[in-house]
Amino acid sequence: MDVIDSAQRALAAGDLDGARERLYEALRTAPASQPVLELLxxxxxxxxxxxxxxxxxxxTDKADDDPTASSAFEALAARHRSALELAKSLPxxxxxxxxxxxxxxxxxxxxTAxxxxxxxxxxxRDTVYFDEAGVDVDDFVDDEFSDGSVTRSDRPLRQRVLATLVIVAIAATSASVVLAIVFS
Incomplete structure (x- = not known):
């Protein structure tokens, strides 16, 4: 079932917290989804x-002068003492x-504020972080954000290879630790 349908069913059933949780969960996989943000x-x-x-x-693309949105923007600004606090509250x-x-x-x-x-x-996500070896950590994340329809096989080959290498390295390290414990 689609997350929007699921959240709408929860709303229709009066489960506001359940709908909210489903929508926040959806933002983990489709963080810029306009329908999810609108329904949220x-x-x-x-x-x-x-x-x-x-x-x-x-x-979202909601107009600043939309009456409902503008009152919500005012409430958001009133809740936070500074522009930085407001920024940190955004999903x-x-x-x-x-x-x-x-x-x-x-x-x-x-x-600017x-x-x-x-x-x-x-x-x-506008900042690129490098680890001590100079590896761009965003290499391990899809550059395109999914709307939920991207399957595992649609991921770039580079990402699948890097993920496989990480898993193999973890398994090898774990195996060596187990062998050291068993034979020591």
Whole structure:
């Protein structure tokens, strides 16, 4: 069953917390999904949490002057003492380029407001991290975010090879530890 259908069934049954949990779970695999973020915002509204609805809508193409969204954006701003706190409350799990233009404009304004306060914030996944060996950790993550329809065989060969090497290395290390314990 599709996550949207599942969440809508939960909402129809009055299970607001269940719907919210299903939608947050869906954002783990499809972090920039506009339908999921939209339904999450409405779910928060039904729960009486306008600020959380504003956080979800912040990452959508919802117009800033939409009456429902603008009141949710105001509630979001009122809940947080600083622009940095507001930024940390957003359910952003994808590089900002994966969000619609209006969401990117909001993120840009937020980064500017944080900088004006003398602080720095980079949207999650917009930063590339390297480990001590110089390996880009994003090499282990799909560059394209799935809407849930990507299967295992659709993943890039490079990612499958890297994952296999990591698993083999873990297994070899585990086996050597077991052998050392048994024969010592």
């Amino acid at each position: 915002a409405y779910t928060h509204l039904l729960r009486g949490d306008r600020a959380s609805a504003g956080a979800a809508w912040f990452l 952003i799990n994808a590089p900002s380029r994966y969000y619609p233009e209006r969401a990117r404009a909001r993120l840009d304004r937020l980064v 944080i900088a004006a306060g003398g602080q720095e914030w980079v949207p999650p």
